[in-house]
Amino acid sequence: MPLPLSDKGILMKKILIVIMVFAVMTGCATATVETDYGKAMLSLLKSEFTSKGPATVERMLNQDEVQKLCSEYPMVRTEEMVSRIQDSQMKTVKFPADGNYLGDWKKGEIIAQNGRGFQSSDPIGGVNGGNCYACHNITKSEISYGNIGPSLNNYIKLHGANDLVIKYTWAKIYNSQAYTACSSMPRFGHSGILDEQQIKDVMALLLDPASPVNR
Amino acid sequence: MKLFITLIFTIFLIYSNTFAVAGNSSTDEIAKYRELLADGNPAELWEMRGEELWKKKIDPKSVSLEQCDLGKGPGIVKGAYVELPRYFNDVNKVMDLEQRLIYCRKNIQGLSHEQAVKIPYGSVGNPSDIEALVSYITAESKGMKMAVSTKHPLEKEAYEVGKRFFFYRAGSHDFSCATCHSADEKRIRLQELPNLLNKADAQKTYTTWPAYRLSQGEVRTMQHRLSDCLRQQRFPEPIYASETITALIMFLAKNAEGGIFDAPALKR
Numbered sequence: 001m002p003l004p005l006s007d008k009g010i011l012m013k014k015i016l017i018v019i020m021v022f023a024v025m026t027g028c029a030t031a032t033v034e035t036d037y038g039k040a041m042l043s044l045l046k047s048e049f050t051s052k053g054p055a056t057v058e059r060m061l062n063q064d065e066v067q068k069l070c071s072e073y074p075m076v077r078t079e080e081m082v083s084r085i086q087d088s089q090m091k092t093v094k095f096p097a098d099g100n101y102l103g104d105w106k107k108g109e110i111i112a113q114n115g116r117g118f119q120s121s122d123p124i125g126g127v128n129g130g131n132c133y134a135c136h137n138i139t140k141s142e143i144s145y146g147n148i149g150p151s152l153n154n155y156i157k158l159h160g161a162n163d164l165v166i167k168y169t170w171a172k173i174y175n176s177q178a179y180t181a182c183s184s185m186p187r188f189g190h191s192g193i194l195d196e197q198q199i200k201d202v203m204a205l206l207l208d209p210a211s212p213v214n215r
Numbered sequence: 216m217k218l219f220i221t222l223i224f225t226i227f228l229i230y231s232n233t234f235a236v237a238g239n240s241s242t243d244e245i246a247k248y249r250e251l252l253a254d255g256n257p258a259e260l261w262e263m264r265g266e267e268l269w270k271k272k273i274d275p276k277s278v279s280l281e282q283c284d285l286g287k288g289p290g291i292v293k294g295a296y297v298e299l300p301r302y303f304n305d306v307n308k309v310m311d312l313e314q315r316l317i318y319c320r321k322n323i324q325g326l327s328h329e330q331a332v333k334i335p336y337g338s339v340g341n342p343s344d345i346e347a348l349v350s351y352i353t354a355e356s357k358g359m360k361m362a363v364s365t366k367h368p369l370e371k372e373a374y375e376v377g378k379r380f381f382f383y384r385a386g387s388h389d390f391s392c393a394t395c396h397s398a399d400e401k402r403i404r405l406q407e408l409p410n411l412l413n414k415a416d417a418q419k420t421y422t423t424w425p426a427y428r429l430s431q432g433e434v435r436t437m438q439h440r441l442s443d444c445l446r447q448q449r450f451p452e453p454i455y456a457s458e459t460i461t462a463l464i465m466f467l468a469k470n471a472e473g474g475i476f477d478a479p480a481l482k483r
Contacts, residue, residue: 037379041376044376044462050452056451059386074384074397118387147400191389
């Protein structure tokens with residue numbers, strides 16, 4: 001079930017989609033030529049890469065539907081593509097079986113700091129991190145944070161902590177593209193980067209009133 | 216001498232991290248070292264060794280690289296790098312500098328493929344001849360404008376393939392090059408990310424590789440830089456001097472067209 005975003009967000013999206021559709025229509029003329037270069041690239045990828053550690057050639061080559069669409073249309077997408085992606089990704093979200101959404105924020109902080117996992121230099125079967133600080137401002141005490149994603153500081157104050165917010169946040173971490181087609185954010189649950197307990201811990205970092213994010 | 220310089224740089228680096236934690240931008244700190252060191256980039260040691268290697272006659276043929284054609288005619292090094300990657304008639308292929316060096320080491324100097332690609336990335340006690348040669352050759356293009364061609368159909372293909380690869384999202388994290396490098400003023404942690412689709416950013420970035428890396432104590436080439444990006448992108452490893460990476464370099468070099476080349480540079 002898609003959950004509501006803020007009205008402002010929806011308006012922004014509508015404006016963006018209109019711009020995108022226009023841009024796609026004007027860019028159609030070049031579409032037929034482009035396929036050949038894509039094929040040439042794929043044949044190079046097949047022959048020139050070797051799997052190392054948890055980073056495998058298979059996972060690079062076997063794009064899912066979303067990765068394919070987002071590669072082919074990196075900047076502009078039609079409204080139809082956007083809803084196709086978001087609908088299919090929403091269906092992948094698995095909510096916690098026991099109904100408990102919040103784990104331990106202290107463990108969540110460790111996961112948010114950890115950038116390991118699935119790099120060719122990482123061990124196979126090691127503990128993956130969420131690397132949240134790479135892109136988000138989260139707690140006030142960590143000043144080394146990136147800005148690709150929005151600030152998550154004061155999360156409860158900004159978004160509340162009601163049932164809808166909790167479910168939205170879970171689904172966003174589990175599969176970011178359920179709400180934003182071709183989001184830069186990894187699909188942590190869907191792609192098997194974080195397990196259910198780890199997502200609960202990251203949830204607590206954002207939604208536990210005792211977490212430094214909210215204090 | 217080299218060890219001594221490396222040690223001094225390491226101390227600076229530790230010093231810089233202390234400042235970074237205190238709240239200053241790490242980029243500002245690196246800018247300060249550049250001022251402090253003025254003309255003293257350790258990369259100059261790689262450039263000197265590279266020039267010696269370029270002119271040295273080696274077995275089995277007792278021939279130097281001075282007859283190697285980097286695109287402007289046999290033995291012409293000046294200005295060669297700002298026009299690479301380019302189409303080479305003798306192989307009917309587009310090559311970047313590192314691929315061309317391997318070609319010359321094999322076909323002019325008579326090295327085996329294994330010998331020609333040995334130690335592409337050096338470490339302490341295990342120096343790379345390729346990094347030295349690349350340092351020398353690139354330094355000979357300092358002050359010149361980036362001017363790669365996409366006129367030949369294979370050059371155009373390399374550019375287009377590189378562009379597709381730049382946007383190719385895959386792997387466990389759905390990352391592409393574009394995830395981090397297609398918007399202005401973005402950061403990963405405190406590290407500023409160039410927008411490689413923005414001309415000014417692309418020029419500034421492309422024209423400052425290769426670079427002596429303070430964190431590694433070595434000069435690193437464009438092939439190395441892009442391989443390390445791919446590692447963080449959660450992609451598997453490209454073979455050394457691959458056509459995929461040359462295509463990507465072609466895309467980036469074209470985006471940087473007109474930028475004034477200023478490397479080997481000094482970086483974090």
